[in-house]
Structures are given as C-alpha cells and as structure tokens.
Amino acid sequence: MTIDERKSITTGVIQNLILENRGKLSISGVLDVLSFDDQVVILETELGLLTVKGENIRINKLSIDTSEVIVEGDISSLAYSDKENEKIKGNFMSKIFK
Numbered sequence: 001m002t003i004d005e006r007k008s009i010t011t012g013v014i015q016n017l018i019l020e021n022r023g024k025l026s027i028s029g030v031l032d033v034l035s036f037d038d039q040v041v042i043l044e045t046e047l048g049l050l051t052v053k054g055e056n057i058r059i060n061k062l063s064i065d066t067s068e069v070i071v072e073g074d075i076s077s078l079a080y081s082d083k084e085n086e087k088i089k090g091n092f093m094s095k096i097f098k
Contacts, residue, residue, distance in 0.1 A: 013046040017078065024060075025052060025071045025078070033062065033069070041071055053077040 015029035029046040036042070036059060041052040046067075057073035 015047050022075050027069045030067050030069045049081045051079045
C-alpha cells in the first residue's frame, strides 16, 4: 500500500498537485486562499495548509466551486503543515508577545 492510498483511506480525501516544469502548479481540494504575494502563496486545503514559495508567483485560476487553484511563476518550494499545528504555534507565539 502506497502513502497516497493510506492517506486517502484515513482522511477520505484525495488531493492532486500537478507541477509542470516548476512553472505551473495545479492544485485540487483547495478550501481558501489565506494570503498571497509575488513570492509566497498560502492555501488552506483539505489536507492542511500548503505554502508555495518562489518568484513572480501569481494565481492564474481560482475556482472555489470546483476547489481548484492554478499558480504560475518560478516555483521553488511546496510545503504542507497541519492546521492544528499552525493554530498551536499561533496561540503560543501570541501568548509570548502579549
């Protein structure tokens, strides 16, 4: 059993990331765009927060109806983080800097 099969069994969600020549990223299962600029895009997906980093990044297509996003530019990094971990970090950091 592959990692993808285990992930879809435990979550019941299938998400696709298709990166073409490090210039075009198609993402399914997107719930919301949390922030974006020309270097970083942060997306809330069904499997956690997805951070896309690079240069000259732009959102070419955004469809909340179909939960799809297409990001174009010079993509250098993709990283997932859990929603719960981000909430814990945010709460911890906000307590420190009060």
